[in-house]
Amino acid sequence: MVKLNIDIHRGVLEVEGSEDLVLRIYDDFKDRLLSDTGMPEKNNDHSEALETPSPSAPKKARVRKRVSKSPPSNKEASKKSNGGHDSPKINADLDLRGLEEFYSKYAPSNNNEKILLFVFYLKEIMNIAQVSSNDVFTCFKKMNQKIPKAYVQAFIDTRGQKGFVKYESLDDIELSINGQNFVQFDMKKAE
Missing domain, CATH: 1.10.460.10 (Topoisomerase I, domain 2)
Incomplete structure:
Protein backbone atom coordinates (compact mmCIF):
# COMPACT_ATOMS: atom_id res chain seq x y z
CA MET A 1 0.00 0.00 0.00
CA VAL A 2 1.44 3.35 -1.04
CA LYS A 3 0.62 6.60 0.70
CA LEU A 4 0.95 10.10 -0.69
CA ASN A 5 0.49 13.14 1.52
CA ILE A 6 -0.16 16.59 -0.08
CA ASP A 7 -1.58 19.74 1.58
CA ILE A 8 -2.40 22.57 -0.82
CA HIS A 9 -1.60 25.31 1.73
CA ARG A 10 1.48 23.56 3.05
CA GLY A 11 1.88 21.38 -0.05
CA VAL A 12 0.44 18.08 1.32
CA LEU A 13 -2.58 15.78 0.21
CA GLU A 14 -3.16 12.33 1.69
CA VAL A 15 -3.83 9.49 -0.74
CA GLU A 16 -3.61 5.81 0.11
CA GLY A 17 -3.94 3.03 -2.42
CA SER A 18 -2.17 1.06 -5.08
CA GLU A 19 1.06 2.44 -6.47
CA ASP A 20 -0.57 3.07 -9.87
CA LEU A 21 -3.40 5.11 -8.32
CA VAL A 22 -1.05 7.15 -6.12
CA LEU A 23 1.33 7.84 -9.02
CA ARG A 24 -1.55 9.05 -11.24
CA ILE A 25 -2.82 11.40 -8.53
CA TYR A 26 0.74 12.51 -7.76
CA ASP A 27 1.44 13.29 -11.43
CA ASP A 28 -1.77 15.30 -11.70
CA PHE A 29 -1.07 17.34 -8.56
CA LYS A 30 2.61 17.72 -9.39
CA ASP A 31 1.71 19.31 -12.72
CA ARG A 32 -0.75 21.65 -11.01
CA LEU A 33 1.66 22.57 -8.24
CA LEU A 34 4.49 23.22 -10.67
CA SER A 35 2.31 25.47 -12.81
CA ASP A 36 1.12 27.36 -9.69
CA THR A 37 4.65 27.92 -8.39
CA GLY A 38 6.27 28.63 -11.72
CA MET A 39 8.88 25.94 -11.04
CA PRO A 40 10.07 23.97 -14.07
CA GLU A 41 9.39 20.25 -14.05
CA LYS A 42 12.65 18.42 -13.41
CA ASN A 43 11.74 14.95 -14.71
CA ASN A 44 9.06 12.30 -14.43
CA ASP A 45 11.00 10.15 -11.96
CA HIS A 46 8.79 9.10 -9.06
CA SER A 47 11.63 8.09 -6.79
CA GLU A 48 11.58 11.59 -5.34
CA ALA A 49 8.61 13.87 -4.98
CA LEU A 50 9.07 17.51 -5.96
CA GLU A 51 12.54 18.72 -5.35
CA THR A 52 12.96 21.34 -2.65
CA PRO A 53 12.71 24.80 -4.18
CA SER A 54 15.68 27.11 -3.89
CA PRO A 55 15.47 29.80 -1.19
CA SER A 56 14.63 32.41 -3.83
CA ALA A 57 11.75 30.33 -5.27
CA PRO A 58 8.26 30.85 -3.85
CA LYS A 59 7.49 28.41 -1.04
CA LYS A 60 3.97 27.55 -2.20
CA ALA A 61 4.26 23.80 -2.63
CA ARG A 62 6.04 20.97 -0.97
CA VAL A 63 5.07 17.44 -1.89
CA ARG A 64 6.41 14.34 -0.31
CA LYS A 65 5.77 10.70 -1.07
CA ARG A 66 5.84 8.11 1.66
CA VAL A 67 5.73 4.39 1.20
CA SER A 68 4.12 2.33 3.93
CA LYS A 69 6.62 0.28 5.89
CA SER A 70 4.23 -2.66 6.18
CA PRO A 71 4.89 -5.42 3.68
CA PRO A 72 2.20 -5.95 1.05
CA SER A 73 -0.33 -8.69 1.68
CA ASN A 74 -0.26 -11.76 -0.54
CA LYS A 75 -3.20 -10.38 -2.51
CA GLU A 76 -1.44 -7.04 -3.04
CA ALA A 77 1.86 -8.66 -3.93
CA SER A 78 0.20 -10.84 -6.56
CA LYS A 79 -1.44 -7.86 -8.24
CA LYS A 80 0.63 -5.20 -9.94
CA SER A 81 -2.47 -3.09 -10.56
CA ASN A 82 -5.62 -2.59 -8.56
CA GLY A 83 -7.45 -5.26 -10.52
CA GLY A 84 -9.28 -2.81 -12.76
CA HIS A 85 -11.22 -1.14 -9.98
CA ASP A 86 -10.55 2.31 -11.45
CA SER A 87 -12.61 1.15 -14.43
CA PRO A 88 -15.43 -0.73 -12.70
CA LYS A 89 -17.78 -2.94 -14.68
CA ILE A 90 -21.49 -3.62 -14.36
CA ASN A 91 -22.35 -6.98 -12.84
CA ALA A 92 -25.13 -8.12 -15.20
CA ASP A 93 -25.90 -11.10 -12.94
CA LEU A 94 -26.93 -8.87 -10.04
CA ASP A 95 -30.71 -8.74 -9.50
CA LEU A 96 -31.41 -5.29 -8.02
CA ARG A 97 -35.23 -5.25 -8.24
CA GLY A 98 -35.68 -4.12 -4.61
Whole structure:
Protein backbone atom coordinates (compact mmCIF):
# COMPACT_ATOMS: atom_id res chain seq x y z
CA MET A 1 0.00 0.00 0.00
CA VAL A 2 1.44 3.35 -1.04
CA LYS A 3 0.62 6.60 0.70
CA LEU A 4 0.95 10.10 -0.69
CA ASN A 5 0.49 13.14 1.52
CA ILE A 6 -0.16 16.59 -0.08
CA ASP A 7 -1.58 19.74 1.58
CA ILE A 8 -2.40 22.57 -0.82
CA HIS A 9 -1.60 25.31 1.73
CA ARG A 10 1.48 23.56 3.05
CA GLY A 11 1.88 21.38 -0.05
CA VAL A 12 0.44 18.08 1.32
CA LEU A 13 -2.58 15.78 0.21
CA GLU A 14 -3.16 12.33 1.69
CA VAL A 15 -3.83 9.49 -0.74
CA GLU A 16 -3.61 5.81 0.11
CA GLY A 17 -3.94 3.03 -2.42
CA SER A 18 -2.17 1.06 -5.08
CA GLU A 19 1.06 2.44 -6.47
CA ASP A 20 -0.57 3.07 -9.87
CA LEU A 21 -3.40 5.11 -8.32
CA VAL A 22 -1.05 7.15 -6.12
CA LEU A 23 1.33 7.84 -9.02
CA ARG A 24 -1.55 9.05 -11.24
CA ILE A 25 -2.82 11.40 -8.53
CA TYR A 26 0.74 12.51 -7.76
CA ASP A 27 1.44 13.29 -11.43
CA ASP A 28 -1.77 15.30 -11.70
CA PHE A 29 -1.07 17.34 -8.56
CA LYS A 30 2.61 17.72 -9.39
CA ASP A 31 1.71 19.31 -12.72
CA ARG A 32 -0.75 21.65 -11.01
CA LEU A 33 1.66 22.57 -8.24
CA LEU A 34 4.49 23.22 -10.67
CA SER A 35 2.31 25.47 -12.81
CA ASP A 36 1.12 27.36 -9.69
CA THR A 37 4.65 27.92 -8.39
CA GLY A 38 6.27 28.63 -11.72
CA MET A 39 8.88 25.94 -11.04
CA PRO A 40 10.07 23.97 -14.07
CA GLU A 41 9.39 20.25 -14.05
CA LYS A 42 12.65 18.42 -13.41
CA ASN A 43 11.74 14.95 -14.71
CA ASN A 44 9.06 12.30 -14.43
CA ASP A 45 11.00 10.15 -11.96
CA HIS A 46 8.79 9.10 -9.06
CA SER A 47 11.63 8.09 -6.79
CA GLU A 48 11.58 11.59 -5.34
CA ALA A 49 8.61 13.87 -4.98
CA LEU A 50 9.07 17.51 -5.96
CA GLU A 51 12.54 18.72 -5.35
CA THR A 52 12.96 21.34 -2.65
CA PRO A 53 12.71 24.80 -4.18
CA SER A 54 15.68 27.11 -3.89
CA PRO A 55 15.47 29.80 -1.19
CA SER A 56 14.63 32.41 -3.83
CA ALA A 57 11.75 30.33 -5.27
CA PRO A 58 8.26 30.85 -3.85
CA LYS A 59 7.49 28.41 -1.04
CA LYS A 60 3.97 27.55 -2.20
CA ALA A 61 4.26 23.80 -2.63
CA ARG A 62 6.04 20.97 -0.97
CA VAL A 63 5.07 17.44 -1.89
CA ARG A 64 6.41 14.34 -0.31
CA LYS A 65 5.77 10.70 -1.07
CA ARG A 66 5.84 8.11 1.66
CA VAL A 67 5.73 4.39 1.20
CA SER A 68 4.12 2.33 3.93
CA LYS A 69 6.62 0.28 5.89
CA SER A 70 4.23 -2.66 6.18
CA PRO A 71 4.89 -5.42 3.68
CA PRO A 72 2.20 -5.95 1.05
CA SER A 73 -0.33 -8.69 1.68
CA ASN A 74 -0.26 -11.76 -0.54
CA LYS A 75 -3.20 -10.38 -2.51
CA GLU A 76 -1.44 -7.04 -3.04
CA ALA A 77 1.86 -8.66 -3.93
CA SER A 78 0.20 -10.84 -6.56
CA LYS A 79 -1.44 -7.86 -8.24
CA LYS A 80 0.63 -5.20 -9.94
CA SER A 81 -2.47 -3.09 -10.56
CA ASN A 82 -5.62 -2.59 -8.56
CA GLY A 83 -7.45 -5.26 -10.52
CA GLY A 84 -9.28 -2.81 -12.76
CA HIS A 85 -11.22 -1.14 -9.98
CA ASP A 86 -10.55 2.31 -11.45
CA SER A 87 -12.61 1.15 -14.43
CA PRO A 88 -15.43 -0.73 -12.70
CA LYS A 89 -17.78 -2.94 -14.68
CA ILE A 90 -21.49 -3.62 -14.36
CA ASN A 91 -22.35 -6.98 -12.84
CA ALA A 92 -25.13 -8.12 -15.20
CA ASP A 93 -25.90 -11.10 -12.94
CA LEU A 94 -26.93 -8.87 -10.04
CA ASP A 95 -30.71 -8.74 -9.50
CA LEU A 96 -31.41 -5.29 -8.02
CA ARG A 97 -35.23 -5.25 -8.24
CA GLY A 98 -35.68 -4.12 -4.61
CA LEU A 99 -32.87 -1.56 -4.55
CA GLU A 100 -34.96 1.42 -5.63
CA GLU A 101 -37.52 0.88 -2.86
CA PHE A 102 -34.77 0.44 -0.25
CA TYR A 103 -32.68 3.40 -1.45
CA SER A 104 -35.68 5.74 -1.62
CA LYS A 105 -36.15 5.45 2.17
CA TYR A 106 -32.87 7.32 2.77
CA ALA A 107 -31.31 10.64 1.84
CA PRO A 108 -27.56 9.99 1.52
CA SER A 109 -25.63 13.25 1.42
CA ASN A 110 -22.29 12.08 0.00
CA ASN A 111 -20.47 9.21 -1.70
CA ASN A 112 -19.52 7.63 1.64
CA GLU A 113 -23.18 7.27 2.54
CA LYS A 114 -24.15 6.05 -0.94
CA ILE A 115 -21.45 3.37 -0.90
CA LEU A 116 -22.54 2.41 2.61
CA LEU A 117 -26.20 2.09 1.57
CA PHE A 118 -25.31 -0.03 -1.45
CA VAL A 119 -23.05 -2.34 0.58
CA PHE A 120 -25.71 -2.56 3.31
CA TYR A 121 -28.37 -3.50 0.75
CA LEU A 122 -26.16 -6.10 -0.94
CA LYS A 123 -24.96 -7.68 2.33
CA GLU A 124 -27.97 -7.36 4.63
CA ILE A 125 -30.97 -7.39 2.29
CA MET A 126 -29.71 -9.54 -0.59
CA ASN A 127 -27.43 -11.69 1.63
CA ILE A 128 -24.55 -11.58 -0.85
CA ALA A 129 -21.53 -13.12 0.83
CA GLN A 130 -18.81 -11.41 -1.24
CA VAL A 131 -19.60 -7.85 -2.38
CA SER A 132 -17.21 -6.23 -4.87
CA SER A 133 -16.70 -2.65 -6.03
CA ASN A 134 -18.25 -3.76 -9.34
CA ASP A 135 -21.44 -4.69 -7.46
CA VAL A 136 -21.50 -1.23 -5.85
CA PHE A 137 -20.84 0.35 -9.27
CA THR A 138 -23.85 -1.57 -10.61
CA CYS A 139 -25.95 -0.06 -7.80
CA PHE A 140 -24.74 3.46 -8.66
CA LYS A 141 -25.79 2.88 -12.28
CA LYS A 142 -29.15 1.30 -11.37
CA MET A 143 -30.02 4.27 -9.14
CA ASN A 144 -28.76 6.77 -11.75
CA GLN A 145 -26.31 8.25 -9.25
CA LYS A 146 -23.16 10.09 -10.29
CA ILE A 147 -20.15 7.78 -10.11
CA PRO A 148 -17.34 9.15 -7.92
CA LYS A 149 -14.56 10.49 -10.18
CA ALA A 150 -11.87 8.89 -8.02
CA TYR A 151 -13.78 5.63 -7.64
CA VAL A 152 -11.21 3.65 -5.64
CA GLN A 153 -10.46 6.67 -3.45
CA ALA A 154 -14.17 6.86 -2.55
CA PHE A 155 -13.90 3.37 -1.04
CA ILE A 156 -10.71 4.28 0.78
CA ASP A 157 -12.48 7.33 2.24
CA THR A 158 -15.56 5.30 3.20
CA ARG A 159 -13.31 2.85 5.01
CA GLY A 160 -10.81 5.30 6.52
CA GLN A 161 -12.72 8.50 7.28
CA LYS A 162 -16.03 7.02 8.36
CA GLY A 163 -15.22 3.39 9.11
CA PHE A 164 -18.46 2.34 7.39
CA VAL A 165 -16.89 -0.56 5.49
CA LYS A 166 -13.83 -2.75 5.79
CA TYR A 167 -11.90 -4.69 3.19
CA GLU A 168 -8.55 -6.12 2.24
CA SER A 169 -9.55 -6.22 -1.41
CA LEU A 170 -12.22 -4.35 -3.37
CA ASP A 171 -13.43 -7.79 -4.43
CA ASP A 172 -14.59 -8.54 -0.87
CA ILE A 173 -16.12 -5.53 0.91
CA GLU A 174 -17.58 -6.04 4.37
CA LEU A 175 -20.00 -3.89 6.32
CA SER A 176 -18.61 -2.65 9.64
CA ILE A 177 -20.62 -2.38 12.84
CA ASN A 178 -20.24 1.40 12.56
CA GLY A 179 -21.76 1.21 9.07
CA GLN A 180 -24.66 -0.98 10.21
CA ASN A 181 -25.42 1.37 13.09
CA PHE A 182 -25.24 4.44 10.85
CA VAL A 183 -27.80 3.03 8.39
CA GLN A 184 -30.13 1.75 11.10
CA PHE A 185 -30.00 4.70 13.48
CA ASP A 186 -28.23 7.79 12.15
CA MET A 187 -28.63 8.12 8.37
CA LYS A 188 -31.02 10.85 7.32
CA LYS A 189 -34.32 9.44 6.09
CA ALA A 190 -36.02 10.67 2.92
CA GLU A 191 -38.92 13.04 3.49
